[in-house]
Amino acid sequence: MKLTAQHLAKTIAGKQVLSQLDFTWQTGEIVGLVGRNGAGKTTLMRTLVDQYHADHGQVAIDGRNLAEAPQARQNLIYIDPTEVFFTRMNLAKIAQYYAAGYPHFDQNRYRSLLAANDLPLTKRYGELSKGYQALVVMALNLASAVPLILLDEPFDGLDLFIRETIVKAVIEEVAAGERGFLIASHDLAELDGLADRVLFLKRGTISRAVALEQVRSEAAKLQLVFATNQIPAVVRDRGQILNIQGRVITALFPAYTSVVKAALTAAQPVLMEVLPLSLSDLFRSEYAGEVRHG
Amino acid sequence: MVDDRKLMRIRYRNLLILLVLAAGLTLAIFGANYAQRAHSYAARPTQTEFLSSQKRLVRQERKEGDTEEKLTYSAFLRDSYQLYFNYGQDPLPAENGGITVNLYFILAVYAVGILVAAMDGLSGFDRFLAGLGTARRKLYWAKMRFFLPVVAGLSVAVPGVLVATYYLTYPARLINLDGQSLALILLYNLVMTVAAFLIGHLLGQLIGKPLVLAVVAVLLVPTLNNSLERATLIWRFLTAGLGTGGSLFTPGLTYWWVVAAAAGLAIGAALLGMSLYARISLERRRALLTAPALRWPLIALATALMILNFGKMTSRGMTVDSAILLALIGLGLGLVWQFWPVLATAVRGMEHVN
Numbered sequence: 001m002k003l004t005a006q007h008l009a010k011t012i013a014g015k016q017v018l019s020q021l022d023f024t025w026q027t028g029e030i031v032g033l034v035g036r037n038g039a040g041k042t043t044l045m046r047t048l049v050d051q052y053h054a055d056h057g058q059v060a061i062d063g064r065n066l067a068e069a070p071q072a073r074q075n076l077i078y079i080d081p082t083e084v085f086f087t088r089m090n091l092a093k094i095a096q097y098y099a100a101g102y103p104h105f106d107q108n109r110y111r112s113l114l115a116a117n118d119l120p121l122t123k124r125y126g127e128l129s130k131g132y133q134a135l136v137v138m139a140l141n142l143a144s145a146v147p148l149i150l151l152d153e154p155f156d157g158l159d160l161f162i163r164e165t166i167v168k169a170v171i172e173e174v175a176a177g178e179r180g181f182l183i184a185s186h187d188l189a190e191l192d193g194l195a196d197r198v199l200f201l202k203r204g205t206i207s208r209a210v211a212l213e214q215v216r217s218e219a220a221k222l223q224l225v226f227a228t229n230q231i232p233a234v235v236r237d238r239g240q241i242l243n244i245q246g247r248v249i250t251a252l253f254p255a256y257t258s259v260v261k262a263a264l265t266a267a268q269p270v271l272m273e274v275l276p277l278s279l280s281d282l283f284r285s286e287y288a289g290e291v292r293h294g
Numbered sequence: 295m296v297d298d299r300k301l302m303r304i305r306y307r308n309l310l311i312l313l314v315l316a317a318g319l320t321l322a323i324f325g326a327n328y329a330q331r332a333h334s335y336a337a338r339p340t341q342t343e344f345l346s347s348q349k350r351l352v353r354q355e356r357k358e359g360d361t362e363e364k365l366t367y368s369a370f371l372r373d374s375y376q377l378y379f380n381y382g383q384d385p386l387p388a389e390n391g392g393i394t395v396n397l398y399f400i401l402a403v404y405a406v407g408i409l410v411a412a413m414d415g416l417s418g419f420d421r422f423l424a425g426l427g428t429a430r431r432k433l434y435w436a437k438m439r440f441f442l443p444v445v446a447g448l449s450v451a452v453p454g455v456l457v458a459t460y461y462l463t464y465p466a467r468l469i470n471l472d473g474q475s476l477a478l479i480l481l482y483n484l485v486m487t488v489a490a491f492l493i494g495h496l497l498g499q500l501i502g503k504p505l506v507l508a509v510v511a512v513l514l515v516p517t518l519n520n521s522l523e524r525a526t527l528i529w530r531f532l533t534a535g536l537g538t539g540g541s542l543f544t545p546g547l548t549y550w551w552v553v554a555a556a557a558g559l560a561i562g563a564a565l566l567g568m569s570l571y572a573r574i575s576l577e578r579r580r581a582l583l584t585a586p587a588l589r590w591p592l593i594a595l596a597t598a599l600m601i602l603n604f605g606k607m608t609s610r611g612m613t614v615d616s617a618i619l620l621a622l623i624g625l626g627l628g629l630v631w632q633f634w635p636v637l638a639t640a641v642r643g644m645e646h647v648n
Contacts, residue, residue, distance in 0.1 A: 012577050043577075049424065049425040050424050051421045051424045051575075051576045052577050053575040070427060070428055070429045070430075071295075072427065073425065073426065073428075074426075074427030075427075077425070078425055080421060083418040083421050085417045093304075096304050097301065097304060100296070100297040100298075100300040100304060101296055101426045
């Protein structure tokens, strides 16, 4: 099952939040959605499920435009953690709503997911800690048996064990190939190990979509020290400087080919060391200009 | 498929109980009023002193040649204990211890309509619904399908039960209610209650700020009532076609006009409500006006109500200059509302300079 967003645009309070946004996402895939604060990640998720009407563009699942065939939205779930209606309800009552709203909702699975985390059905959602609330949201997502699941900041403020529980659940669900996750998060380290692809949201549009494994095979992050203070042209032209401390330059080379390597060697660096490339590096390189200009 | 019926049942079960309680309460209020009347009637043989004086008075008056009906014992009974009176051509009988318009229940239903829309919008329940695999229009009608039969049923049940009680416990000649009048009472309550729910719900959809919603909702009822009273007066001046002015709760000769207007408003509110429910993008759900496209139609409506309520009346109708002045005030307030962000920025800028 495949979700396609085409030319999505959304203006809120006079500010263009989404603009000409295109991407695809399918079951069997974990896609990360990253961007700076206010980049429009939550707006995108709310627009995908039609809480917000897009000004332009369309969202389709397997070619069926959700505006024309809303029943296709049954394949998509988004529980907005900041806008839940069930704060005062107990966990059993919440399940009644989701069972009525999602035709394949699995009550047994919901109960077992809660029981595995010692969460009694009689407990009110609002009385739970932030971590346990995140687990309840995850349990609702999984028990709803919906193929495409949107998660908004699922790791925000959670302890290590709850994070691991959520990550494990996501990986297990995707392994069978029948579920897909779109995860918006500022936790780049967590996404780094989890996402197959990462979408960078910048100025309301997907500025870059990267498959992490592919990037790692093509790009390189280098620590370089040259004899003089002058930065060689190859670093400026072919790389993106992530950091400069004294004469120590950390740079990302998106296409680290033999030609680039040879040019760098020809510049006679005092030190040239390959560092592990993380999602944080890609994030820094993507948004460096915004920070400088912002 | 989404089980919208079950969703509504889970969501609104408590409000349904509230509605039934409100109906029960109105039944109790009207019932207590009637019980007092029935008890007084049953106890009348003990009022010997009054009866003796009444007989003396009748004898005295008859001696003097006055044969007016009021001076009979039957007239005394009728004037004191009859539950309904019929005045002139008024379709709806006047109540005298019976029930005509169930004002309390209509207002309760109006409040519930507002509450349903406001709570769903502000609590995030509408967001949950919007994300489900079904059209928003269907969800709107699912809500209406849940409430309207209950509201309509209770609006008829309360007067129905009371009138049945009258007939079981009171002399029919003193009830003085024929089938047609009863049908008109039931119809009026039905139309007004359904309209109250739909208008209340629409109001709750349109206004996203709870405090403003509460103020507008409270002001709207007396404003509409006063507007109707003054509109009928103006109509009388224009055509001489109507008698005294009617009000929402004692419509008098305007009965059919009010019923038709309420039915029209109910249908309009339902269609507009459905359209808004489908169209409102939920980032606007907490805005003062959730549907900005309706700003000027609402300003026009508010101005019309303002003119009807505050226009200067003379023996020849409303003065034109007062109507024009109020229209200009309405237009001015509308423009301030339209350009409020620009004005607020300008005022802030001036404060900054000072």
